[in-house]
Every structure is written in structure tokens, then in C-alpha cells.
Amino acid sequence: MALLSTHGLTAHYGQFQALFGVDIELGEGECVAIIGSNGAGKTTLMRSISGVLRNAPASVRLRGEEIGALPADEVMKRGISMVPEGRRLFPSLTVEENLLIGGQVRKGSGYWTLERIYALFPILAERRRNPGTALSGGQQQMVAIGRALMANPDVLLCDEISLGLAPVVIKDIYKAVPLIRESGASMIIVEQDIGQALKVADRVYCMIEGRVTLTGRPEELTREAIHVAYFGVQ
Ligand code: ATP
Numbered sequence: 001m002a003l004l005s006t007h008g009l010t011a012h013y014g015q016f017q018a019l020f021g022v023d024i025e026l027g028e029g030e031c032v033a034i035i036g037s038n039g040a041g042k043t044t045l046m047r048s049i050s051g052v053l054r055n056a057p058a059s060v061r062l063r064g065e066e067i068g069a070l071p072a073d074e075v076m077k078r079g080i081s082m083v084p085e086g087r088r089l090f091p092s093l094t095v096e097e098n099l100l101i102g103g104q105v106r107k108g109s110g111y112w113t114l115e116r117i118y119a120l121f122p123i124l125a126e127r128r129r130n131p132g133t134a135l136s137g138g139q140q141q142m143v144a145i146g147r148a149l150m151a152n153p154d155v156l157l158c159d160e161i162s163l164g165l166a167p168v169v170i171k172d173i174y175k176a177v178p179l180i181r182e183s184g185a186s187m188i189i190v191e192q193d194i195g196q197a198l199k200v201a202d203r204v205y206c207m208i209e210g211r212v213t214l215t216g217r218p219e220e221l222t223r224e225a226i227h228v229a230y231f232g233v234q
Helices: 042-049 072-077 095-104 114-120 122-126 137-149 167-182 194-200 223-231
Strands: 004-006 009-013 016-022 031-035 060-062 080-083 155-159 186-190 203-208 211-216
Touching: 004 042, 009 042, 016 042, 016 211, 031 042, 031 194, 042 155, 042 186, 072 080, 080 137, 095 114, 095 137, 114 122, 114 137, 114 167, 122 137, 137 155, 137 167, 167 186, 167 194, 203 223, 211 223
Parallel strands: 031 186, 031 203, 080 155, 155 186
Antiparallel strands: 004 060, 009 016, 203 211
16 A cells, blocks of 8 residues: 555646646655646645645545545644745744744654754754744755654655755755655655656656656656656657
8 A cells, every 4th residue: 555645636726727636656665756847736736735725535545544635734743744835934933943843743752853853954053043034045945844854754745845946055955865765754756857856766757737647767767758748748
């Protein structure tokens, strides 16, 4: 049984339909990447899984349990945390306070503690007393990832964690991915950079206009197939 799965998932913003029957699976210990150009529906898929958007009951399952109709706080308590697009830190709080808020979502012990987040991203230890807004974009992204990890999730959803960052910073952020996986978390990463996605993921799903157009392991996918699935043209 998959750890997490979606089943004919649809999503609407008013009259506008953004997802059309999306089926994806995440296995225990897996890292899956969702790729696709602007507007493909990647963020909507993450928001649907995380409970920010409500779904039909059977359309999202965690270890076989239906979670599609649950609100976001209930989904988090069951072990799914999201690093949202745009980081969304609490601006008036310090780095450490932002991290601690993540830990309040899901009570109980787990691998991730403040010390382990600071070991993962040492710069955050130096900046622990700084307000979230006084950080660079890359540092803010690290706080957003750390905050999500503090809930000790079984599934970590990362929405465009490299967006708008310099290549050297992106490299620093992606260095954390294997360490996060070693902690036992499974991951879904939304990524517009195809090369980055193929490097980091066990499997990739490509989307166009609310539908999955291609899925497979990076080594199985040809450049041509990805091009067609990503842009919808030959
Ligand atoms: P991006 O890389 O730009 O974030 P994406 O693949 O994540 O793209 P979504 O943000 O999920 O795509 O958007 C999917 C579709 O839903 C787009 O056509 C978008 O315009 C539309 N959409 C997204 N959010 C809303 C909203 N709040 N209200 C109305 N339409 C929306």
C-alpha cells in the first residue's frame, strides 16, 4: 500500500477547474517530484493534499485512511507538513520562534528538534534571534523547511523551494534533502527546474493544465518524452 495516494483528485477555484482526476502515489521512504510549467496545477495539488483545499473524502489517502475532506490542521496532525510556496514566515517572530511554532502542530517526540534543524542549516543557529524578515531569501526558505520538519512529518510537501534563489543557495537547500530522507520522512517536491527534479527524485510526475501527462523514474524518461509532457508539444 502506498504511504500517500490521490484518487481522481479534482480541484476548483469557483467556476475554474484546476485539477482533473489526478492520481499520484508516494511510497514509504520515497522522494517524488512534480514538474510542470506555470499554471500546471502543482501548487493546487499540494494545497489539496495538505487540506488547504478540501476534497472529496476518498480522493486523498494516507496509509489507506481517507483524509481528503479533513481540514489542514487535522492533516498536519496525521503527519503531513507543507513548505508553502513563498515561505510565509511570521514576520514579527524570530527564526527560533518560527521554528518552535512548527513543533506545536504535532505533539510527541520525533527526530527533529531545534538542535537538529540548526545542524541541518547552521546559518539559522547564528540567526536564531533575528526576525524572519531580516533574512535572505535562502535563509527564509531554510526556516520554512525547518518549521515544517519540527512537526516531525511522515510526509513533507515542498512547493518550489528553489524559486527565486541563486544557484549556490539552491545547492545548499537541496543538500538537505538526503538528510531529511534519512530522518525517515517521505517527500513530494514541486519543482519547475526539470534538471533539479530528475537529480533528486526517485520518481517524477509531469503535469499540464491539471492533468498528469507523464510519470516514471528519471532513468526511464527520455528528454523527448519529458519535453512533450512538460510543454505539450513535439
Ligand atoms: P506556478 O508554478 O505558477 O505556481 P502551478 O503549477 O503551481 O503554477 P497552480 O498555482 O496550481 O499552478 O494553478 C493552477 C491553475 O489554477 C492556474 O490556471 C491558476 O491560474 C489557477 N489558480 C490558482 N490559484 C487560484 C485562485 N486562488 N483563484 C483562481 N484561480 C487560481
